[in-house]
Amino acid sequence: MEIKLEKFSKSFGSVKVIEELDLTVGNGEMIALLGPSGCGKTTTLYAICGIHRVSAGRILFGDRDVTALPPQEKNVGVVFQSFALYPHLSIYENIAFPLRIRKEKNADIERKVREISATLYMEHLLERRPGQLSGGQQQRVALARALVRRPDILLMDEPLANLDASLRLEMRTEIRRIQQESGCTSILVTHDQVEAMSMCDRIALMNNGVIQQIGTPDDMYHQPRNKFIAGFIGNPPISFIDGAVENGQFTSQGMSFGLPDNLKKASLTSGQKVSVGIRPEHLQPGSENPVAGEVTFIESQGREILYDLKLGDGQMLRSIQSGARTCKLGDRVTWSINVNAVLFFDAQDERILPA
């Protein structure tokens, strides 16, 4: 089922958290609401499921206006960050709870609970209590409880935040598999870009209650609309260098290079202040478009090595290189920038697009 938010606004008292947010999630699609904490992503989620009242705007499921409906009248499954299992009930009863509330027949309940627990490989857990399960198992129960009544929409609030690293990897694929099998339109709230990029069809990146950009993970990475997005997406993060455009050249005190062809025609005036974003993989050993600096930090990540390069004017660049270590701390090196991949931003932090 399609979810549509039209000019959705939410305020708590006089504090406006979200103003006029528009978002459409296609049928069967999984979208991530990604953003730093406090950006309003959980608020949006709670408004969609009906826990928060909507201050203004509309929420539609398909053609149905559900703006004012209480949570009980929307068929939405929610997985909470803390899982929110009912500690006094067995796992079986936890999963059966939504069905019991609907007064379904015992036989039906039994069948459905068995079915969903088979899908999630947790049939052997049904007799236990939540307190006797590990984090990953509790996560599966929460997912099963959300899915058992075949919801129109599945909402997940930081579902992986309470799991340890290896489980997180496992549950990432698991959740995606279940979502694709059930074909349930889903929204995932997360502050972790890796989660968002690996699990979702599209990402909506939020900051201060505003969606900055919606797009596929690739889009977000290669074509960020502004500096915030470029800085948020990508790990290790992009580095920014402030400078100016002069005579077809980008110049800062520490470095300079000729503008790539596709930007020469863009609306860049000579002397304009700009900021360039250079991702770590676009600064590599080489001689084209050289930049010189001192290596101030080396971090081995196993397959790759991360370097910090301090330029003459004190600004920093990051570089990630595969293969063996080529230099040591304090070395002065000259590396090459892949100019065609450099992102340009104007003084208002908006991206300067190639013409």
Added chain:
Amino acid sequence: MEDRKPNWLLTLFLLIISAPILIMYFWLFIDSISEINTDGLWPEHFTLRNWRFLYEDIDGHGNVWKATLNTAIFATSVVSIVVILSSTAGYALSRLRFPYRSQFLGFVLLLHSFPSVTLIISIFLMLRLIGLYDTLVGVILVKAALELPFGIWIMKGFYDTVPWEIEMAGLQDGASRFQVWYKLVLPQIMPGIAALAIFSFMAGWSEFVLPLILVPGSETKLLSVYLAGLMIDDYLSDFGLFKAVGLFYIMPVMIFYLFTQDKLMNIYGGGTKG
């Protein structure tokens, strides 16, 4: 399980410091089944005559079984009222937003700080006015009202420990607010309810001042008043009888306490275990 080996040193230490209490209770028991020599310490002759109040009325003091029944009704009614009202009021104060909520909480606490004796005259007048003087209903209402502030605060504390997400999940699963409270939240605070029930039962059972003043009649007499009546009776100076009645009076509380003391600890620990 923890180490179950008895720690003799600790047991001995505890035994020594609780010895005075144990000896007093033991002596109370011994005295209740012996002839008491008023100018000596040592009991003489075994007798059951001190327990005669169980099968015959002591002149001018009414029937002990009647008083016991009254006390039982009194204590259980106080428990029911306190538990039902505290568990609902505590939920409201912990979870619902309503005007003057924090002021209300402060006010409830303020009520708790009045010793009941300071209110007794006005309560007496009010009960007279509405015709509940010398009725069990009247004194039950008064005692329950005085216990409520404590109960509400305790319950609010227990509700505060139940995570919001459980309620949100319940609503999302289709349950009404009432179902969420009854089926999901209430079971989490059962230890609190149990502790509060025990506390208010003991408070009701041992209440003396209120029934002494508000239900003086023989039909509505409570055990505490019955015992006090015996002791201040100038024509009766039968210490064996006093001790037997006293023992009879504290027995239910002691038995009750023996079986529920672990639940009582919860009220200080606060919240669900496991």
